[in-house]
Amino acid sequence: MTDTAPRPTLEAVAERAGVSRATVSRVVNGAHGVRDALADRVRRAVEELGYVPNQAARSLVTRRHDAVAVVAAEPETRVFADPYFAQQLRGISKELTAHDNQLVLLLTEGREDHARVGRYLAGGHVDGALVFSLHLDDPLPGLVRGAGVPTVFGGRPGWDDGRDDVVYVDSDNRGGARAAVRHLTGLGRTRIAHITGPLDQTSAADRLAGFRDVRADADAGLVARGDFTSGGGERAMRELLDRYPDLDAVFAANDLTAAGALRVLRERGRRVPDDVAVVGFDDMLPVAEETDPPLTTVRQDIEGMGRLMARLLLRGLDRDTAPEPTTGVSAGAPSGVILPTTLVRRASA
């Protein structure tokens, strides 16, 4: 572990180039109005000295950090159960990088961490925050608001207090669910069941709503509660099969759930998709492609969600962001942006 060498300052560069600090500063920050000859001298001096601006000094005066916090509750979300969060992070990272912003990752494990996150956010270390809030009673959002930091949420926040300045990005869970169920009805299926996710998460609630949109008159018993895990999918599938031995289709709230359901169906001697058609949600590759048969499922643009979150935040921060005509973001302050989903047909339905 090497020691950090003393780094050259603006002053040093100025001296070497024979100009004032102000001029060096202008050149370094790409300002206009410096004669080419001088600018070149400065650039050469920067090069020779290996000068790198001291961000702390800069932030102290500009009050900008070019850094954004990404806040996620680790145990409660499925952050680490699947690559979902990782993909969002990737999208966020790409977008932030493109605009020279750093990504500060704040993972919370429990209540003790909330105070810490609040303090950090309030501490003015970052210019904004990207917050993943998937639970109805998540304390994080309130906290972030209290900190007074510009924020974009990932996933539709559960609370809805009428404030229209809450910016969030979500994928079209409800529409995706509708598409899935319609696909099933299109296949001629008539006894279609749904295994939900944990209904305190808006994504799960929205998918259930989408199911109901299409199957408004379905028996209540055709909806079984799952928890986004394959074990939960197994349990729910058993329940459903016990109640409705003649069901011919299942829409599972996510791919893991579908994988569990698939196992139970096989165990009970049902052929998929012949006897029972199955559709999942997420298109989580390591799962959806590995099941037997491979899963027909609803794909969301997860990375795109991440990118968009970052973009919206940066835009709100008055950074120079390219206009974004494709995502349907309205001018002004969009409250929520919903990304489309697409049905991916494989063998299970």
Place this chain on the structure above:
Amino acid sequence: MTDTAPRPTLEAVAERAGVSRATVSRVVNGAHGVRDALADRVRRAVEELGYVPNQAARSLVTRRHDAVAVVAAEPETRVFADPYFAQQLRGISKELTAHDNQLVLLLTEGREDHARVGRYLAGGHVDGALVFSLHLDDPLPGLVRGAGVPTVFGGRPGWDDGRDDVVYVDSDNRGGARAAVRHLTGLGRTRIAHITGPLDQTSAADRLAGFRDVRADADAGLVARGDFTSGGGERAMRELLDRYPDLDAVFAANDLTAAGALRVLRERGRRVPDDVAVVGFDDMLPVAEETDPPLTTVRQDIEGMGRLMARLLLRGLDRDTAPEPTTGVSAGAPSGVILPTTLVRRASA
């Protein structure tokens, strides 16, 4: 997106408490030698004003940031193919949090990003770096070294230039592989094949070495090259079966590979584990538990690796880290720390 309110400064607190800035600074930084009465007054003022230190100002003088960069090459590693990296991140985050350090995530997509990362690291924004370097020819390590930032590597670096100041944390890939293969021989298997990972990654190379440790005299044909994906596992399994229709066991370099192998075995009418026993590596839950049959595999303490990386870095940074008697880290500057692996028995072998 709310605006940031003007925050109170040390000065303001000092005035309110009727003391000097120096005294407030001492109290805030937990220094000794301030009379209790005064300290209390200061703390109250801090509370009332909602004072939070300005980190930029502090860094400017202390030259510390209490921040650590985590650098990972995104497309080349399996960073986002599975929850592996996410779990390490979690471990890292926990440890950093416990020592009041922030985590700055630097994801690189390709060569263009390297310069950026180098600049950032050299820019003195962080006190140290945690670098995931899984490829033999990864440019990142050299870059990080050039930046002169204290660093701990995740995974045994491929290069080995004799410098013993390279600190890294890895899990016992070789030992784990040995355990896996021994398990197979213990089962009475005699024709044991190995599907490797991409051999330019040290983890894959080490697992192959472990296989060879136990099966020194195995036919070269019993080793087929995979790439850590299930598709690669399928291809390799087909090859192996074509060459050795009588093989009775397979050690796959990771769980995804094993999942692919399992599919081909089923397709070819081999019963697992009766005809062919299969062992994977990683214990990547969403895969290992979902395969049919569930996978016997080698588990690594992934989160523990992350924690340990962070701990070693912080220690090298002279932070107050608790002594760590359990992991076998020697005093002084340990070069490489290898975490143990354990065999997890399920149904496939």
Place this chain on the structure above:
DNA sequence: GTGAAAGCGCTAACAC
């Protein structure tokens, strides 16, 4: 034990 004062390295008015 406490305060005064000197910067840390940079940007942004403001002169020239």
Place this chain on the structure above:
DNA sequence: GTGTTAGCGCTTTCAC
């Protein structure tokens, strides 16, 4: 166009 100067908010000698 370019230089001068005054801080940004904090820590840290060094007096007292």
